[in-house]
Structures are given as C-alpha cells and as structure tokens.
Amino acid sequence: MGSLPFFHIYGLTFLIHFVVIKGASCVVLRKFELEAFCRIIQDYKVNIAPIVPHVIFLLVNNPIARNYDLSSLKLAISAAAPLSRKLSKKFVEIYNISIKQAYGLTETTPFAIVTKTDHIVDGSTGVLIPNVECKIISNDKDKKELGYNEPGELYIRGPNIMKGYLNNKEATSECIDSDGWFHTGDLGKVDPQGNFFFIDRLTDLISNKKHQIAPSELESTLLEHPSIEESAVIGIYSEEQETEYPLAYVKLKQNEIQSDQLKEEIKNFVSQRVAAHKKLRYVHFIDEIPKNSSGKNLRIFLKEKNYK
Structure with a gap:
C-alpha cells in the first residue's frame, strides 16, 4: 500500500527500495483519503500496509472503514510517530491483523528498533x-x-x-x-x-519544576476521550510560577460542540488518568492539528502566535 510520501525516508525505503528488492507490487495512493485507502486494499488485495499512527486511529474510529473488506491485509507497520498500546490493541481486536511498530530516523536509514512479535506488547517499541x-x-x-x-x-x-x-x-x-x-x-x-x-523528543519535553512531562503520553490519553478526534500537547511557561505547564490543543469529532464545560470535562478526564504534575492546565479547541508529511504533530507550529 503506497500511501506514504516517497521523499520521506519511510516511504523511500519501503515503497521504492524494498518493493524493487522483493519484486513486489505497490499500489500508489497519490493523496491519502480513508475511503480510497480502504477501497484499494479491498480491490487490489493489498497484504502489507506501511502507515502512520493517525491512519491506525482512523481505521479504528471512522465507520467508513467498516464498509470495506480488509481481510487481505496481513501486516500493518506503524512508524514515524509513537503508537499507543491501547490504539494498537483496538486495531488488532477489530481487524485481527498483525501490527508492528518501528522506530528510526532519516539518519538511521530508517529503522533501528522494530517490534519482535506479531503484535505490540507492553507498550514497547521493540x-x-x-x-x-x-x-x-x-x-x-x-x-x-x-x-x-x-x-x-x-x-x-x-x-x-x-x-x-x-x-x-x-x-x-x-x-x-x-x-x-x-x-x-x-x-x-x-x-x-x-x-x-x-x-x-527531548526538545518537546515539558519541564514542570523537577518533573519532565512527555507530550505523547498526554496526547494518547486525550485520544481516549469520546469527543476528541486528534490532540497535540505543548508546554507553556508561567513567569509567575517559573515553570512550564501542559496545554492541549484538541480537534473534536464531527458534531461535537465546543464549550467551556467540555474543556473542564476534558481536563478532569485527563486528571483521573495521570500523575498530579501531568494534569492539563489549559485546553484549546482547534480545527486542524498541524502535521508534517509523515503524520507527525508539528508542535513547534502550535507555539507560534497564530495558534495561541
């Protein structure tokens, strides 16, 4: 399944080099759309899908995916951003498809760590x-x-x-x-x-007094909320307290109504699931979470004035 950008190291190695080496076929999706993605898997009997966590999220939560037969798919590979244990577990339960997670960078061409079993266990990368x-x-x-x-x-x-x-x-x-x-x-x-x-990423960690908070953990927790489709967390500095606090940008699911009451509900939802120093101080609603070509949150953009 060719839904990754070819100029990204993930797409370059999998969809060009690996396909040529293995003598495989690759069905290229010019622009990602969930319905087209599912239809191609069904019509061309695709059996390997190198994708990103956001696609896993859509396959689990968007009812459009249930309209297609994805039984030909034998393996999904998730990389480019962290995949939560709960999301991977839901994917396996729904589709009964093996899923592996891989970690790497452009500089490691690309993978260095890969899931060793057919399913992601214990929240490890591999x-x-x-x-x-x-x-x-x-x-x-x-x-x-x-x-x-x-x-x-x-x-x-x-x-x-x-x-x-x-x-x-x-x-x-x-x-x-x-x-x-x-x-x-x-x-x-x-x-x-x-x-x-x-x-x-070390540069994305939020320094709250003596604690370090990983935004990815809070983002995964936010996605468990029934009203939230996407999330991104950054740290904002409080001059009064001389420390950073986590701020969450959330994109609501369709037909969900933005309100101050929902913001408080989201903050309480997270507070019940994380340590005290990781509690959200602020929640902002946003129409779209900025992402790069591989589906990774561009948190740096959220720190610019036009997103505040």
Missing part, C-alpha cells in the same frame, strides 16, 4: 535490529551511561547510520561522536529483556 547497538545516556552535564528502565537519550551505532550531513561537517560532528555513536535527540529506556520504549 528490539534492536541486527548489527545495531544502542545505549542510554543521561540528559545532564555528566552524560553517564544509564542502566535498565532509566530514561535517557538514545545513542545508536551501526552500519545503518548515515555518514553525515552533506557539506555540513559542523552539524555532523554535533550528532555523531568520535566513537561513531549517533545522538538521536530522543528520550527512551530499555528493560532487562532488551525491549526499548520510546518516550518523546
């Missing part, structure tokens, strides 16, 4: 692919190597790591050290069984 190493480094001045279940920055080394940024030695040396470790800028952890857990 295990390292062959010939790739990873270590967890503390996000402080000491930059010490951490142990199991201690969150820190993911450092990755292996033959899949890029040689560098073209004609930019300075940027290359900033992210690839002398030992060949690529500093991903992503926060994660690993358990004793070798299962890696992606938490969020």
Whole structure:
C-alpha cells in the first residue's frame, strides 16, 4: 500500500527500495483519503500496509472503514510517530491483523528498533535490529551511561547510520561522536529483556519544576476521550510560577460542540488518568492539528502566535 510520501525516508525505503528488492507490487495512493485507502486494499488485495499512527486511529474510529473488506491485509507497520498500546490493541481486536511498530530516523536509514512479535506488547517499541547497538545516556552535564528502565537519550551505532550531513561537517560532528555513536535527540529506556520504549523528543519535553512531562503520553490519553478526534500537547511557561505547564490543543469529532464545560470535562478526564504534575492546565479547541508529511504533530507550529 503506497500511501506514504516517497521523499520521506519511510516511504523511500519501503515503497521504492524494498518493493524493487522483493519484486513486489505497490499500489500508489497519490493523496491519502480513508475511503480510497480502504477501497484499494479491498480491490487490489493489498497484504502489507506501511502507515502512520493517525491512519491506525482512523481505521479504528471512522465507520467508513467498516464498509470495506480488509481481510487481505496481513501486516500493518506503524512508524514515524509513537503508537499507543491501547490504539494498537483496538486495531488488532477489530481487524485481527498483525501490527508492528518501528522506530528510526532519516539518519538511521530508517529503522533501528522494530517490534519482535506479531503484535505490540507492553507498550514497547521493540528490539534492536541486527548489527545495531544502542545505549542510554543521561540528559545532564555528566552524560553517564544509564542502566535498565532509566530514561535517557538514545545513542545508536551501526552500519545503518548515515555518514553525515552533506557539506555540513559542523552539524555532523554535533550528532555523531568520535566513537561513531549517533545522538538521536530522543528520550527512551530499555528493560532487562532488551525491549526499548520510546518516550518523546527531548526538545518537546515539558519541564514542570523537577518533573519532565512527555507530550505523547498526554496526547494518547486525550485520544481516549469520546469527543476528541486528534490532540497535540505543548508546554507553556508561567513567569509567575517559573515553570512550564501542559496545554492541549484538541480537534473534536464531527458534531461535537465546543464549550467551556467540555474543556473542564476534558481536563478532569485527563486528571483521573495521570500523575498530579501531568494534569492539563489549559485546553484549546482547534480545527486542524498541524502535521508534517509523515503524520507527525508539528508542535513547534502550535507555539507560534497564530495558534495561541
């Protein structure tokens, strides 16, 4: 299923390189539309779908998908953004289709961590692919190597790591050290069984006094609310309290009415499911959550004036 942009590393490797290597066929969807996506799977008997979490969300929650026969699909691969455990579980329950999650970056061409089973378990992203190493480094001045279940920055080394940024030695040396470790800028952890857990981008973390809050966790919690279709969370700084607080932008489902009462309901909904320091201070309604071509929330745009 060719619904990813070809210029993105995810689409480039899967829909062009992998298809050629395997001698496979790829049905290209020029612009993503859920109905066309489902119709193509049904009509062309597509059996592999490399997609993004937002598509999984639509397949689970939009009734249009139920109008088509997706039984030919044997495997869904989710990447480019974190996929919540609950959403993946719902997808498997509804469609009985194997789903794998993969983590990587353009600089890791593209994957470094992939789900090892047919289904995503325990909320983990997966295990390292062959010939790739990873270590967890503390996000402080000491930059010490951490142990199991201690969150820190993911450092990755292996033959899949890029040689560098073209004609930019300075940027290359900033992210690839002398030992060949690529500093991903992503926060994660690993358990004793070798299962890696992606938490969020370090630059997106919300610093609430002594705590760090991952926006992706709050976004996943918000999507459990029956009135919300999409969500994005950013941190806003309070000069009075000298700290950051989480602010949620939410896109409501069709026919849901915006109101101050619903905002309070959403805040209470989240408060019952997260630790005290992660509670939402603010909720804003928005018509569309800005995303990049791979379906990842562009939180930086939400911090600009026109979204406040």
